[in-house]
Amino acid sequence: MRLKKIYDYMIIGGGVAGAVCGKLLSESGAECLIIEKEDAPFEKICGGWMPYKCLQLLRTSGYCIESLTEAGTAVTNGVYVSRNGYETHFPYRNGEFGIGLRRKLLHSYLIEEAIKAGCTVKYSCCADNITQIRDMYCVNDHLAHKFIMAIGTGKAGNLKGRHLTKGQSIGISEIIRAKKKKKKDHVYFWYPDQSNNYFWAIPIERDVWNIGWWTQSNENVKNNFQLNRSRYIEQYFLDVTTIRKAIGALCGNIDHRKWFDSKIYGIGDFAGCNSFETGEGIYNAILSAKQLAEKLIKKGEN
Template sequence: MDTQKQYDLAVVGGGLAGLSLAILQAKAGKRVVLFEKNKYPFHRVCGEYISLESWDFLNYLGLNLEQLSLPIIKKLHVSSPKGTVLSAPLTLGGFGVSRYFLDQKLVEIARKLGVDIHEGTTVKQIEETSSGFEIAADALRISAKMAVGAFGKRSNLDVNWKREFINKNRTSLNQFVGVKYHIDFDFAKDTIALHNFKDGYCGISAIEGDKYCLCYLTTKKNLKLAGNSIEKLESQILSKNPYLKNIFQNATKLWDAPEVISQISFEKKQAFYQHIPLAGDASGMIAPLCGNGMSMAFHGALLLNESLLSGQSLDDYQQKWNKQFAVRLRAGRIVQRLFGNEITTDLLVRSLTYFPSLTQKIIGLTHGSIIKV
């Protein structure tokens, strides 16, 4: 066991929720240790669009967003598999930034505040003790008064804990594959586009450095139909949408191979496991086409930080979490079911073009309000 330092908080997972919580706790004078299985900076499968509700929050954490000259996104284009297009303004809007860039900036802030960060370290178990928690991570054993899980969409801890969503039978909500590229392409920087295809959808939006994030979600079934080949999946299935065909034929991929993640689940999750509170994707995921998962990670970290600092119970955190996110997640699951089917998607896109107020209501249901800090 590491007896040199006793921590107030151990954070397992160094994504947006974990890093934000670590920074908030360090700002409050807490001794924090954070574990991340990868080494910074690195790419993650993510749409890389952040709602402007998070702008002030990120500035509070220590980022000077104005100086970063990030693309501001105020327009939405949605296309059906047949190419029918819906265009709508994004009332709140957002901005684009890669996880490679953003996570590294947050890591630098956390380290300056005294957070001990263990990169390239996999946590095997979190055990509750009489004085708090003990974290077993590779060759390390570290103790802390409180432990938090912020380990993303699916981890070895989810499996070890036999969480309910892991043991669910195959459903329409838990058999997804995510793929992401950075590309060079001629596309409006103030617009995010969501192009649907059979059993999936693909987003494109600008990020820093005149690059674009291209990220899509589809089913394991689609990948299997393409012979488990990403290249065939894109040419035979995604490219049936004329907009996606144009992208794959004319964009320059900036990586030799995409980032890929499988076994993505949008099933309901609890915001804690036993006495361990969870944050970010570990506590629940919204459908990526709703474009708000990154802001939810920030907001969830703020809620959990408030509960930890006030000494409130886990039930209180769960109640706050439900109040903030339950409607958004429910709306996201409904939208998830509507999009992807070729017939219903085309019908929905055509219908929404005649009802802009309904379009804004759907956008509003999946977005929050300005995060107050």
């Protein structure tokens, strides 16, 4: 009889948090398996904005991010536009910059780094059911001593926990090809009212922009997106065509760990590590993965 390999860690979800955690744990010598339901890195619904502090965090987590900065668009200025049209510019200084990029590229890079560190990745593998066999966890025939949930806000088969909770933020993002009327290396955030709701335009490739609407009210989300799209995009851009139509998604600001066995670890959006006000979760997904990996390594749990 062929015995199944037993991993130290099984990580469900090969997004930002899962890939970072897989890399860091593998580097410490642990045997890690990432299970990802998609068949390859994919274009997740996201603005694709990574501010400077996010790039710095990747650097201090051992990533050499030059390939990301080459693939994305360097942004040297943040522009906040108030409802009366007043623009406040936040230029990066001392050679600092953020980047806008396609999420698919970020996923591919982070997963490749995890694999290089020795992590095993299984694609097209949706974790529908977790069972416990003595002190081990079993998912779709894979066995591990420890179990880490990194599924974002995605559905998880019969696993509990996906809720649209009152007050939870929602975002809609569309990818357009368009020419900017003024400078290119700017990221724009428009605040049409006095709440935290905002509309964005992030340069992700040459003449390609990720535009979207972030809101804390789940009423009229699509209408508000269209309203602000015509209000701002028509004013700032020329020759607009849609590359990927507008799609909405939930904010990962609800901690789903409370619905699970306390021995199950959680990181990223799954663990509510997202900013309710801004929706910027890539930084928090990396940070939570790094902190968990460091804690587990320190405890010698591998």
